[in-house]
Amino acid sequence: NETTHLDIPGNELQFNETLQVNSTLGNEDEITLLIAASLVADTMIPTDIKKIETNQPMSLNSLPGKPAYILSVIQKQSEFMKSIPGSDRMSAALLPYTSGLKPTMLPLVTDPTISLGATSTVHFPPSPQLPGVAPLAHSILISDLVEIENGKNKILVPQPRWEIMGIGWASDVQLPAWPLAGTTNRMRVGITFIGSSVSANNKLIPALDDSLIEAATHVSHASTDF
Incomplete structure (x- = not known):
């Protein structure tokens, strides 16, 4: 060999x-x-x-x-x-990094809630506030929770199914008429507030394109299972 x-x-x-x-x-x-x-x-x-x-x-x-x-x-x-x-x-x-940098972060937020019905609505928690950070965008990720075996233990693994993004920070978002029934009995909805110190300083107009990635500096995320 x-x-x-x-x-x-x-x-x-x-x-x-x-x-x-x-x-x-x-x-x-x-x-x-x-x-x-x-x-x-x-x-x-x-x-x-x-x-x-x-x-x-x-x-x-x-x-x-x-x-x-x-x-x-x-x-x-x-x-x-x-x-x-x-x-x-x-x-x-x-x-x-700049000399003397003192990082500040958005506060943690409470869990979102979701109302299921003929039309489903995701209810965001109160938005986090931090001086010098402007609202940029928000996202919602809905995932199936699939149970898998990890040695002698069983763990829940989220498998993303639907994702939504929008400009600014939302309070309630009505979902499209998606078929939420899935192969599992449990799902997870995760929400993220996306903020920008760049936008706050330069009055950047948010857009759902590459400029969002370049401008984003702060995020605060939470989720709930249903």
Whole structure:
């Protein structure tokens, strides 16, 4: 049998640049994570992750000479790393790194509700508010919940079926006449508020195109099973 030998360098990427970030602790029942990422060939490469423990400045490692970004994430302590309904609740912000950056995030939101009938309506929770972040868009994702075996355990895996997006932040969205009956008895509706500090600063007019992806900086997400 032929054998191929490959000499692959293990030190090609060296995360030896330090980013100083002014961190802020969240509410007592929340956990906050900071993730550093470097942009390499149009791809975000995570370079460091830390849990915020104090209100002191934090150091994160990054790739030297590459554009750096800071991803901030908050979740409830009781839902972090859990598989219970609603545990995908989160708020996140992705911002370019600048010296003295102090990330701020949209507040966590409560679960949405859905009214099923001849016409079905998704009811959004009260919208999150953060000075300097403007409403950009909202999304709704309806998924089947399929039970699969994972070793000795059974877990529910969401399989997306329908997705809706709209400009601005909604309070109620009436769904089209979709056949919601499926192969499973359980479904999940997830909602996301999408905000933009770019839009707030530059008065960007939101549109459902590539400009939405470029402008989005903040999201707050929650879901409910039915």
